[in-house]
Amino acid sequence: MAEPQHGVSSTDVKKIARLARLHVEDSQCGAIAADLNGILAWIEQLAEVDVEGVEPMTSAVAMKAPMRADVVTTGGIRDLILANAPKSDDGFFVVPRSVE
Amino acid sequence: MFIAPRVADKKDWLSGETGDWELIIGLEVHAQIASKSKLFSGASTEFGAAPNTQVALVDAGLPGMLPVVNEFCVEQAVRTGLGLNAQINKFSRFDRKNYFYVDLPQGYQISQFEFPVVGEGEIEITPEDGEPVIVGIERLHLEQDAGKSVHDLSPDETYVDLNRSGVALMEIVSKPDMRSAAEASAYVDALRQIVRALGTCDGDMEKGNLRADVNVSVRRPGGELGTRCEIKNVNSLRFIRQAIHYEARRHIEILEAGGEIDQETRLFDNVKGETRTMRSKEDAHDYRYFPDPDLLPLELTDEFIAKIKADLPELPEARKARFVEQYGVPAYDAGVLTADKATGDYFEALAAGRDAKIASNWMMGELFGALNNAELGLADSPISAEALGGLIDRISDKTISGKIAKDVFGKMLAGEGTADTIIERDGLKQVTDMGAIEGFVDEVIAANPDQVEKAKQNPKLLGFFVGQVMKKSQGKANPKAVNDLLRSKLGL
Structure with missing residues (x-):
């Protein structure tokens, strides 16, 4: 299998992991990069298909978005909303301090 | 880029x-x-x-x-x-x-x-x-x-x-x-x-x-x-x-x-x-x-x-230009009156069939001043465009003077009723009966002989007599008629 044209490096893996808030050990980065490159190379086979004059497919189903009327149909379910919160107080979610 | x-x-x-x-x-x-x-x-x-x-x-x-x-x-x-x-x-x-x-x-x-x-x-x-x-x-x-x-x-x-x-x-x-x-x-x-x-x-x-x-x-x-x-x-x-x-x-x-x-x-x-x-x-x-x-x-x-396009309202810039054109109000006033939809709608209701200049003066002067003092928005105004229009109509047909109208406005603001109700209740109808006005004028002249002499030397004292007559009539005498009568009787 050929190497993908725009390969993923260990640095890319580190960066993507950080953006996704995933902890990846430095020692794992090389292996993950190799796996990702394998997937990308496989997908790049699609580049062989001639798509001249074909509109980009934006969805797997040929239909447009169904729309909803502007009416209030839910709310007042605070206990349910907060049910899984590790901590809540006075109706709020409570999380570690996060201020810019 | x-x-x-x-x-x-x-x-x-x-x-x-x-x-x-x-x-x-x-x-x-x-x-x-x-x-x-x-x-x-x-x-x-x-x-x-x-x-x-x-x-x-x-x-x-x-x-x-x-x-x-x-x-x-x-x-x-x-x-x-x-x-x-x-x-x-x-x-x-x-x-x-x-x-x-x-x-x-x-x-x-x-x-x-x-x-x-x-x-x-x-x-x-x-x-x-x-x-x-x-x-x-x-x-x-x-x-x-x-x-x-x-x-x-x-x-x-x-x-x-x-x-x-x-x-x-x-x-x-x-x-x-x-x-x-x-x-x-x-x-x-x-x-x-x-x-x-x-x-x-x-x-x-x-x-x-x-x-x-x-x-x-x-x-x-x-x-x-x-x-x-x-x-x-x-x-x-x-x-x-x-x-x-x-x-x-x-x-x-x-x-x-x-x-x-x-x-x-x-x-x-x-x-x-x-x-x-x-x-x-x-x-x-x-x-x-x-x-x-x-x-x-x-x-x-x-x-x-197309459906949305069809019911698009007139936008502020266009409405402002139309106000200047149609109502003859200055560009600055037109800007204030079209600052939002409700204000423009109020003005158009008020100006319909009335003198637009008087309508805008009352709206931007008395009404906005009063609402401002009361910290109210136009939407909460105790006086509707229709009610304010009713008051302006009574000035236009000379039922009351502009000065009395301001008092009536204050009472309307306090929720005492329409202009007509207040004018009727308080007997504020302007006196246009010349006989009645002449009676007040004669009484005032008779009661102030010294002032009459002084006025003949100093025509500025006319104001004193006008004031006295208006007071006697409780503000209801037609000011122009009072002035005219006093001038002729005092020989000014």
Whole structure:
């Protein structure tokens, strides 16, 4: 299998992991990069298909978005909303301090 | 990416140690759509509810929940686009903008990146003390608002309320077409008036329903564009001007000292009147947009757009021009009277079939003054246009004088009834019966022989006699008749 044209490096893996808030050990980065490159190379086979004059497919189903009327149909379910919160107080979610 | 061909008026150039500088400003305005429910859920958007009581499962980012777009919100985006003379895109798509923050439960904001619902447009603005300027609109797209973080309820924790999470916003992006703080604030004001006239957003900046991200850079007049900084979430016209002034000076100082501007996001501190760095991580802007797989593309039909176009109201600029033309009011007054839809509607109801000049004087003078004192908006006015019109009619047909009318107005304000009711009840009808007026005049002359002699030497004393007669008639005598009679009887 050929190497993908725009390969993923260990640095890319580190960066993507950080953006996704995933902890990846430095020692794992090389292996993950190799796996990702394998997937990308496989997908790049699609580049062989001639798509001249074909509109980009934006969805797997040929239909447009169904729309909803502007009416209030839910709310007042605070206990349910907060049910899984590790901590809540006075109706709020409570999380570690996060201020810019 | 951007070009900025227009060079600022010389009066707007900023002088530095090493020469003149020119300001380049572009704005991203977030306008909350005036919908009852959220962009992708059926939870209410009502302001001020108890925390987390207006949250649907989808707004809380719970797994397995699917968003369904609110048709009304799409209509409002199109309506606003038409009001901005902009291109409406029949095909648009929702994308995920990925970032982590405590008030963003999904871990991404649903927005429109590559294909916004509205494309390029333009509006005309008139800055204070300046010539009209055309400001280009780059795009308008639909997106979700985030929840609210409260940092002052606990010293080491943040409290999160998701009531605002998922509320529909229109982000309106301008081209970098503004060259002074006055132009930027006039632009936001014009947008505010347009969305209010269209009814697509209430434009309430205090509640944060309309807020601006301000992009500022400086360059040598007509020269190469400089590096810009973005000042986030500025929520008043005054703060927008202050933030721009501060930021422009900061850039000039750095550049003149040989430094470079870092492209960054800054916050405006409205207490100190300064901006400061908000985000320092260089990859904070790496949002990794991709099409939201939960949502199908938005495809609008010609009928959908035509229907919205058909009931587009008259916009403020057009209405202002019509007021000057049709009612003959000065441009400044026309601007005040068309500042929002309700004010314009009130004036038109009041001026219908009446002298427009008198109508505008009463509305802008007495009515606005009284409402201002009572800290009331026009919507809460105790006097309707119809009622105020009834009062003006009694002046026009000379039932009461303008002076008495002001007293009647005060009583109407206090809720004592219509002009006719009050005039009748208090017997305020102007006395036009010449016999009765002559009686008052004779009584006053007879009671003041000394003054009569003096008046013959000094005609200015006529005022004293007029005052006495008006007092006797309890203000009801026709002032012109009193003057005429006194002049002839005193031989003045």
